[in-house]
Structure formats: structure tokens, C-alpha cells
Amino acid sequence: MSGVFIRNVHMRFGRFVALEDVSLSVAPGEFVTLLGPSGCGKTTLLKIISGFTVPTSGHIEIGGEDVTQVPPEKRDTALCFQSYALFPHLSVNDNLEFGLLNKGMARGERGQRIDEVAAQLALELQLAKLPNQLSGGQQQRVSLGRALAMRPKVLLFDEPLSNLDAKLRDQVRIEIRRIQKSHALTAIYVTHDQAEALAMSDRVVVMNAGRVEQVATPEELYHAPRTSFVADFIGNANVIDAAVLGEDKPGLWRLQTELGQLQARSAAPPRAKEIRICWRPEAAELDGTEAQSIEARLTHRSFQGHYTDLFLDKEGCEFRILVPQVHADVGDLLRFTLAPEKIVLLEPVA
Numbered sequence: 001m002s003g004v005f006i007r008n009v010h011m012r013f014g015r016f017v018a019l020e021d022v023s024l025s026v027a028p029g030e031f032v033t034l035l036g037p038s039g040c041g042k043t044t045l046l047k048i049i050s051g052f053t054v055p056t057s058g059h060i061e062i063g064g065e066d067v068t069q070v071p072p073e074k075r076d077t078a079l080c081f082q083s084y085a086l087f088p089h090l091s092v093n094d095n096l097e098f099g100l101l102n103k104g105m106a107r108g109e110r111g112q113r114i115d116e117v118a119a120q121l122a123l124e125l126q127l128a129k130l131p132n133q134l135s136g137g138q139q140q141r142v143s144l145g146r147a148l149a150m151r152p153k154v155l156l157f158d159e160p161l162s163n164l165d166a167k168l169r170d171q172v173r174i175e176i177r178r179i180q181k182s183h184a185l186t187a188i189y190v191t192h193d194q195a196e197a198l199a200m201s202d203r204v205v206v207m208n209a210g211r212v213e214q215v216a217t218p219e220e221l222y223h224a225p226r227t228s229f230v231a232d233f234i235g236n237a238n239v240i241d242a243a244v245l246g247e248d249k250p251g252l253w254r255l256q257t258e259l260g261q262l263q264a265r266s267a268a269p270p271r272a273k274e275i276r277i278c279w280r281p282e283a284a285e286l287d288g289t290e291a292q293s294i295e296a297r298l299t300h301r302s303f304q305g306h307y308t309d310l311f312l313d314k315e316g317c318e319f320r321i322l323v324p325q326v327h328a329d330v331g332d333l334l335r336f337t338l339a340p341e342k343i344v345l346l347e348p349v350a
């Protein structure tokens with residue numbers, strides 16, 4: 001088992017800074033996702049870990065060894081791309097076997113590995129076909145199978161499920177996770193799909209414009225985002241500005257906001273006098289027992305099945321709440337409560 005250590009990596013393309021001082025430690029057997037919007041540097045970082053790109057400065061360690069200058073084929077990693085990079089003249093079976101042959105694996109074991117991944121990825125009936133006789137989703141699964149069959153110390157994935165339909169994507173996600181866990185492989189997975197990142201990962205690295213915004217478990221990212229970027233990128237959040245007035249009791253902060261004075265509970269003190277705060281739409285309660293309440297006008301409602309999405313406005317400050325049931329019409333004034341524990345203190349206002 002090998003961990004990956006990324007230390008102070010910078011990457012410049014000419015004058016453009018693609019990665020700025022990125023550091024990250026991935027434990028052996030851990031599944032870590034790089035998540036962020038298009039162009040934030042996820043693929044560049046993955047290419048640096050796999051050895052296809054050498055960083056402008058900084059270091060990569062795999063299994064305790066500095067591999068920054070080691071070529072990709074000499075690192076025990078397998079990279080599974082979004083574009084499949086299959087050998088067009090080889091059958092599916094031979095594509096899956098290629099890396100195993102290069103590794104010098106015995107025939108019996110090769111056959112066993114291929115049968116195993118073919119079954120896991122529902123490719124048993126495709127083994128004799130050539131890549132151009134497969135659908136896009138099947139090609140993507142062959143590419144994935146090729147990486148999984150190798151069982152390298154570190155598995156690297158770049159949006160490997162982008163061409164699968166929703167149902168197959170769910171199944172393959174579970175398979176990837178099962179194989180990775182059962183062989184205790186270290187995995188680094190790139191996606192811009194936050195639902196995928198939350199569902200699959202031990203920890204998620206949220207990236208923004210070449211920098212790491214936050215590294216945390218999915219639960220932590222959702223409930224305790226550190227910045228408004230993270231709060232907004234992971235699920236839905238109401239983000240507003242607040243001025244810190246003081247500490248009413250230890251860990252209970254009084255804030256002045258557009259919604260009036262609010263109390264927020266946080267063991268860590270606010271990072272400045274003027275900060276952003278957020279809360280999740282489902283954190284508010286209509287008819288709640290909490291003393292801290294807010295009155296606002298309903299501007300739109302959208303029925304979602306087991307809950308209703310309410311859009312509210314208080315003197316120009318707009319926000320959303322999710323409630324299980326509501327008997328109110330657009331234009332009505334609604335009172336809802338918001339517990340201080342549900343309000344998260346974010347970064348200083350720039």
C-alpha cells in the first residue's frame with residue numbers, strides 16, 4: 001500500500017498559473033476526489049501525479065519515494081482517462097491483458113484477472129470485439145477495466161464515468177469503490193460532479209482557480225464549509241454578509257445581517273469583523289421551537305415530492321428554504337426559525 005504526498009506544487013504554462021502551491025497528503029488505501037469547476041487544475045494535478053507532466057516546482061512522493069522526475073511507466077500508477085485510449089487493433093480481451101502481459105504475469109492469473117474485471121464491469125459478452133464495435137459506455141468500461149485489472153499501488157481516474165447513463169454510472173461507481181477497497185488501493189479521482197464526489201470519497205479536495213479551497217470528508221464539506229465557494233459548490237447554500245457584533249456566551253456569536261441580528265454557534269472565532277455566513281436550505285424550520293426566527297415574503301414555491309422548495313425575500317435579501325409541507329401562497333409572509341448551530345461562519349468579506 002502506498003500513500004501519495006503532494007508538496008508545494010506549482011504549475012505554470014507560460015505566464016498562466018494552473019496550480020498554485022498545492023499540498024495534499026493521501027493516505028494508503030484512501031479514496032480522494034479532486035472536485036472543482038472546469039479549468040480549476042484537476043487534470044493538471046492528476047497528470048503531475050501520474051508523471052505525464054513535470055511540475056514547475058514542488059514534489060510528488062509515492063510510497064515514501066520522491067518520484068517528481070520519474071517517468072510514468074516507472075511509477076506504480078494506472079491512469080484511467082475520460083477518453084478511452086484503447087488499442088484499436090486489439091480485442092477487448094487483449095486490451096485488458098496488455099498491461100498484465102507487460103508486467104510478466106502468468107497466463108492463468110491473467111485469465112483470472114480478465115474474467116474478474118469483465119464480470120464486475122459487465123463486459124463478459126464483449127471480450128472478442130474490437131473497440132470500434134463497442135458503444136461509448138462499453139469503451140469507457142474497458143478503459144476502466146484495464147486500470148483496475150493492473151491493481152497498481154495508486155489508481156488515478158479522470159472523469160471515468162462521463163459517458164455512462166445514470167443507472168450504469170451508479171453501478172460502476174459502486175464497483176470501482178468495491179474493487180479499490182477490497183485491494184486497499186490508493187485512489188485519486190477527478191470529477192466536476194459534486195454528487196459523485198460526495199457519494200464515492202473518503203475525502204474530497206475542493207479546488208478553485210488552481211488552489212485548494214478545502215480538504216475534508218463529504219459530511220464535513222457539507223456541514224462545515226470553510227468558504228462561500230465550497231458552500232455554493234457542494235449542494236445548495238444561502239450565503240450572506242454579516243458583521244460580528246460580539247460573543248454573547250462562549251462560542252455564541254452575535255451577528256448583524258440583512259435579515260436582522262442573528263446568533264451563530266462556532267467554537268472557532270470568526271476570521272474577521274466582516275465575514276460571510278451560510279446555512280443550508282433544509283436547516284430552516286417553519287413553526288420551529290427555536291427562539292431565533294426570521295419573517296420573509298414567499299416569492300416562489302416549487303413542489304419537489306417529499307419536500308417543497310420555498311424562495312423567500314426579506315427587503316431585497318433573497319434565499320431558499322426546503323420544508324416538508326407548507327400551507328402558504330406566493331405573497332404570504334412566513335416565519336421560520338434557524339438554530340444558531342445551523343449557521344456556518346465563512347471567510348472574511350474581501
Ligand SMILES: Nc1ncnc2c1ncn2[C@@H]1O[C@H](COP(=O)(O)OP(=O)(O)OP(=O)(O)O)[C@@H](O)[C@H]1O
Pocket residue numbers: 013016018036037038039040041042043044045192
Ligand atoms: N498544456 C497546457 N498549456 C497551456 N495551458 C494549459 C495546458 N494544460 C492545461 N492548461 C490550462 O490550465 C488550466 C487547468 O486545466 P485542467 O485541464 O487541469 O483543468 P480541469 O480542472 O481538469 O478542467 P476540466 O474539468 O474542464 O477538465 C486551464 O485553464 C487550461 O487551459
